[in-house]
Amino acid sequence: MSITLDQVTKHYGGVPVVNDVSLDIGDGEFFVLLGPSGSGKSTLLRAIAGLSGVDHGRIALHGRDVTHVAARKRGVGLVFQNYALFRHMTVAENIEFALRVRHMRGKVRRARRKELLRLVALEGMDERLPAQLSGGQQQRVAVARALAHKPEVLLLDEPFGALDAKIREELRRTIRQVQRELGISTVLVTHDQEEAFAMADRIGIMNLGRLLEVGAPHELYTAPATRFVATFLGAANLFLARRTPDGIQVGASVVAAAGAAAGGRGEHEVVAVVRPEEVEVAPARDDLASGFLARGVVEEVMFTGALERLRVRLEDGAATPLLSFVDGDSTTALQVTRTQHEQRGFAVHPGQSLAIGVRRVHVLPTPLSSFTACATSAALAEALVRQPLLAALVARMKTRVAVRVEPRLGVPDAPCESAADFVGTTVLASQTDCAYRAEWLLRRGAQDLLVLPQQAAAPQRVLIHWMGEAVRGATLAVSASVLRHLSAEAVYVGIVPDDGAGGHGMRELLDARSEAKAAHGLEIRTELRYGDVSQELARRLGAAPGQMLIVGVADLARFAERFRAVLDSGQWPVLIVHRAAP
Amino acid sequence: MAASPAGALAGEDRRPGQHSWMHTIVRWLFIATSLAFLAAVLLAPLATVFVMAFAKGVDAYLHSFADPDTAAAIRLTLLTAAVVVPVNTVFGLAAAWAIAKFEFRGKSVLITLIDLPLAISPVISGMVFVLLFGLHGWFGVWLQEHDLSIVFALPGIMLATMFVTFPYVARELIPLMQQLGNDEEEAAITLGAGGWMTFFRVTLPKVRWGLVYGMVLCNARAMGEFGAVSVVSGHIRGLTNTMPLHIEILYNEYNFVGAFAVASLLTLLAALTLIVKTLVERTGYRRR
Incomplete structure (x- = not known):
C-alpha cells in the first residue's frame, strides 16, 4: 500500500x-x-x-x-x-x-x-x-x-x-x-x-x-449504499418503497429490484434509487417495455445536446412517495433523460400525459427510510416536525416526515389509534414520562424510535451501546446510517456490569469496532466502563455537551424504569433500536 | 466617424452620444489643473531651493560645504540612515511576516501599535525619549552613573529616527503578503525546502518590490526627520546636528546660501533614493 x-x-x-x-x-x-x-x-x-x-x-x-x-x-x-x-x-x-x-x-x-x-x-x-x-x-x-x-x-x-x-x-x-x-x-x-x-x-x-x-x-x-452518494454522483430519483416478498413495491406497482435479495425482517420500508436514464416513458401502459410505475404529466422538456431532460409530475403523487429534491424544490417531479434514439421513437411536449416505466431499481441498504412524528395531538406532532435536529436530518437525508396522532399515547393497555403499521423511524418528543411512552410505542411495533428534546441541535459525539447480541447488527447499521448525516464522531461504549466477569467486555469492544468497519464502513472509537448500564450511560452523556445516544434493545422488560434517567431528563437525543430476539 | 486624433491615439472607443469636443476639453482641463497644482506646490519650491543655493555663484555654493559643521551634519544624517533603515527593514519584515502568516492573540493590537508613530506628532515621539533617558527621566540617573548618554547624543537621534520611521516597511509589506498568500511557500516546503531556504528563495523575492518601496520611504523620512530629532539632539553644532537641523540654524543666522546649499543636497539625496528605486525596479524585471 x-x-x-x-x-x-x-x-x-x-x-x-x-x-x-x-x-x-x-x-x-x-x-x-x-x-x-x-x-x-x-x-x-x-x-x-x-x-x-x-x-x-x-x-x-x-x-x-x-x-x-x-x-x-x-x-x-x-x-x-x-x-x-x-x-x-x-x-x-x-x-x-x-x-x-x-x-x-x-x-x-x-x-x-x-x-x-x-x-x-x-x-x-x-x-x-x-x-x-x-x-x-x-x-x-x-x-x-x-x-x-x-x-x-x-x-x-x-x-x-x-x-x-x-x-x-x-x-x-x-x-x-x-x-x-x-x-x-x-x-x-x-x-x-x-x-x-x-x-x-x-x-x-x-x-x-x-x-x-x-x-x-x-x-x-x-449500486450506491447511501443516499448522499446516490444523489451526488449523477442525478437520482429517490422513492420511499416497500420491500415485499415479490420485489420492491413503488407506489402501486411491484418492480423487481436489481441485486437486492436479502431483506432480513420481512416487509418494510426502504429507499429506492431510480436513475433518470432508467426511466421509460410511453404513450400508454401497454407500450412500456419495462415495469409500469405510474402515469405522469410532462412539466418541462429541456434539450441538452446528446440527451433530452424531462421533468414529469406523477399523477398519483401521494401513492408514489418520490423523495427527489431538486435544488430545494420538493415537488414530486420525476427526472428523466432520454437519448436521441428514444426521442425519435416518441416525441414529448409539455403538458402531455404519459405512462412511466422503470427499467432498474436499486435499493439502498440503509435501514433509515423516513420519519414519523408521533404525539398526542396534531399540533404537538407538527411542533415536533419543526424540531431543529429532526429538520436537519430530514433535509440531509432528503426524506420526509409523516405525522401520526396517538391520543392515548402512553396509556397502559390502550391500543393504537392509527391502524397503520409503524413505518421508518418514529419520533417522540422528550418530556416527563417519555420513557413510558417510548416503551408503549416499542411494544406496539415501533422499531426505530428517536426521542428528541425540544432544543437539541446536531450532536458532536454519538455514543453507541446495545443490550444483547441480537441487536448488535441492527444498532450498528442504524448508527452508520445516522452518522453519515451528522458531522459527529462515533464512540462505542462497552459497559461491563460490576458483578460480571472481566475479559468479556474487551472482546465485545474489538468485535464491535471490526464489525462496524467491515459491514458498514463506519469508523468508531471504543471505550469500556464498569457499572450499571443506564447509570453509566447517563453519566457518560452528562460528561460533555452536544452528545447523542444510540442504544439497541432486544428485551423490553423493565425498559421504562431502566431508561428513565436518560430519556426523561430532556437533555439528550436518544435513538432506540428495538429488534426482538428471535 | 468623427473620432478626435487624440482619442484615436489612445486607442479608445467613443461611447454613443458622447461629444468628442466636450471630451477633449474635459481631458485637457484635468491635465492642466494637475500640472498647475504640481507647479505651484512642488516645482516652484524645489526650484527656489536651487535658485537660492546658487544665488552667489557656484564658488559660494561649494564653499558652504567646506564648513566642518556642515560636513559633520551630512555625515551624521547618512550614518543615521545607514543604521536605521536596515534595522527597520528587519523589524518590518518580521512584523509583516507575523501578521500576514499567523493568527495570534493581540494581532490587532500589534497592527495598531505599528501605526502609532504615524498618528502621533514627531515632537512627542522625541519627547518620549527625553522623558525616558533624559537627566530627569526614568533611567536618567542610572545612565549618568554608568557614564552613558543617550539624549543629546547619537543614540538618542537614532532611537528617535527609528521610532518615527518604523511603520514604513511593515505597512508596505503587510497587505502585500496577505494578498500573495501562502501557496508558494507551501509548494516550496513540499518540494523539500527548509524554513530559511523558503524565506530567502521564495518569500523575499516575492515581496521584494514592496520591500524596496518601504525601504525608500523609510530612508527618505529618516534623512528628512526634523521634529523628533530636534527634541532629542540638543542642537550641538558639529556633533548632534543632522542636515535638517543644520539647515534651520544656518537659515536663522541669515546664511541663506549655506542653508539652501545643504537643502539642495538633501533634495538631491531624496531624488537619488527615488532614482535608485526606479533603477532597481527596471533591472529587476529583466532577467539575469
Whole structure:
C-alpha cells in the first residue's frame, strides 16, 4: 500500500472537518477524493502532504509512518489549484527547485528538467516566466515541478478548477498519461463528478468530514449504499418503497429490484434509487417495455445536446412517495433523460400525459427510510416536525416526515389509534414520562424510535451501546446510517456490569469496532466502563455537551424504569433500536 | 466617424452620444489643473531651493560645504540612515511576516501599535525619549552613573529616527503578503525546502518590490526627520546636528546660501533614493 490512512481526524474549533477517515491506496493507483466544498477533502489531502497536522490517527506512505514527519521530508509532490508557481523564477528554475534543494549537479538537473518538460509537452518553454504562460501551461509546469524529485506520491488539489472546459480535458488526459507512465500513486481532490469518473481507478466520496463510500466509478454509480452518494454522483430519483416478498413495491406497482435479495425482517420500508436514464416513458401502459410505475404529466422538456431532460409530475403523487429534491424544490417531479434514439421513437411536449416505466431499481441498504412524528395531538406532532435536529436530518437525508396522532399515547393497555403499521423511524418528543411512552410505542411495533428534546441541535459525539447480541447488527447499521448525516464522531461504549466477569467486555469492544468497519464502513472509537448500564450511560452523556445516544434493545422488560434517567431528563437525543430476539 | 486624433491615439472607443469636443476639453482641463497644482506646490519650491543655493555663484555654493559643521551634519544624517533603515527593514519584515502568516492573540493590537508613530506628532515621539533617558527621566540617573548618554547624543537621534520611521516597511509589506498568500511557500516546503531556504528563495523575492518601496520611504523620512530629532539632539553644532537641523540654524543666522546649499543636497539625496528605486525596479524585471 502506498498511502495508508488510519482513523485520521482533524478538528477546527471543536468541529471535526475530517472525521475518522481510514483508507488504503494501492501502488500506482489513481484515487479521486470527491465531495462538495467543505466536505474535508482538501484538508485530508493537506494532511497527507504534511501541510496540516492531524489530531488523531496515523498516516503512512509506503509503509513508513509519516504522521509526525515534516512536510519537506515526506517526499510527496503537491499540485495546487492556483498553480502556486514561483512567479519570480523561470519555468526551468521552477522545475529545478526541488533538485537544487537536494544539491544536485547542474547537468543532472538539466537532464531531469528536459525529461519532465517532454512529459508534460512543454518543450522549449524553459526560459519563460509563469506570467507569460496560459493557465493550462502553468498547471503543466506545476505538475512537472511536483514530479521533479521523484516523489512516491502525487497529490493534486482541484488542479483543473481555474481552467476552461477544453483545456481541462486536455490536461486531464496529460496527467493521466504521465501518471500511467510513471506508475505513481496519485490522489486527486475534486468536487466535479465528471472529472472523477473520467480519471479515477477508485473514487472515495466525502461528506461532512466522513469518507462515505469507496469504490470503482461504475460500482458507486450503479449500486450506491447511501443516499448522499446516490444523489451526488449523477442525478437520482429517490422513492420511499416497500420491500415485499415479490420485489420492491413503488407506489402501486411491484418492480423487481436489481441485486437486492436479502431483506432480513420481512416487509418494510426502504429507499429506492431510480436513475433518470432508467426511466421509460410511453404513450400508454401497454407500450412500456419495462415495469409500469405510474402515469405522469410532462412539466418541462429541456434539450441538452446528446440527451433530452424531462421533468414529469406523477399523477398519483401521494401513492408514489418520490423523495427527489431538486435544488430545494420538493415537488414530486420525476427526472428523466432520454437519448436521441428514444426521442425519435416518441416525441414529448409539455403538458402531455404519459405512462412511466422503470427499467432498474436499486435499493439502498440503509435501514433509515423516513420519519414519523408521533404525539398526542396534531399540533404537538407538527411542533415536533419543526424540531431543529429532526429538520436537519430530514433535509440531509432528503426524506420526509409523516405525522401520526396517538391520543392515548402512553396509556397502559390502550391500543393504537392509527391502524397503520409503524413505518421508518418514529419520533417522540422528550418530556416527563417519555420513557413510558417510548416503551408503549416499542411494544406496539415501533422499531426505530428517536426521542428528541425540544432544543437539541446536531450532536458532536454519538455514543453507541446495545443490550444483547441480537441487536448488535441492527444498532450498528442504524448508527452508520445516522452518522453519515451528522458531522459527529462515533464512540462505542462497552459497559461491563460490576458483578460480571472481566475479559468479556474487551472482546465485545474489538468485535464491535471490526464489525462496524467491515459491514458498514463506519469508523468508531471504543471505550469500556464498569457499572450499571443506564447509570453509566447517563453519566457518560452528562460528561460533555452536544452528545447523542444510540442504544439497541432486544428485551423490553423493565425498559421504562431502566431508561428513565436518560430519556426523561430532556437533555439528550436518544435513538432506540428495538429488534426482538428471535 | 468623427473620432478626435487624440482619442484615436489612445486607442479608445467613443461611447454613443458622447461629444468628442466636450471630451477633449474635459481631458485637457484635468491635465492642466494637475500640472498647475504640481507647479505651484512642488516645482516652484524645489526650484527656489536651487535658485537660492546658487544665488552667489557656484564658488559660494561649494564653499558652504567646506564648513566642518556642515560636513559633520551630512555625515551624521547618512550614518543615521545607514543604521536605521536596515534595522527597520528587519523589524518590518518580521512584523509583516507575523501578521500576514499567523493568527495570534493581540494581532490587532500589534497592527495598531505599528501605526502609532504615524498618528502621533514627531515632537512627542522625541519627547518620549527625553522623558525616558533624559537627566530627569526614568533611567536618567542610572545612565549618568554608568557614564552613558543617550539624549543629546547619537543614540538618542537614532532611537528617535527609528521610532518615527518604523511603520514604513511593515505597512508596505503587510497587505502585500496577505494578498500573495501562502501557496508558494507551501509548494516550496513540499518540494523539500527548509524554513530559511523558503524565506530567502521564495518569500523575499516575492515581496521584494514592496520591500524596496518601504525601504525608500523609510530612508527618505529618516534623512528628512526634523521634529523628533530636534527634541532629542540638543542642537550641538558639529556633533548632534543632522542636515535638517543644520539647515534651520544656518537659515536663522541669515546664511541663506549655506542653508539652501545643504537643502539642495538633501533634495538631491531624496531624488537619488527615488532614482535608485526606479533603477532597481527596471533591472529587476529583466532577467539575469
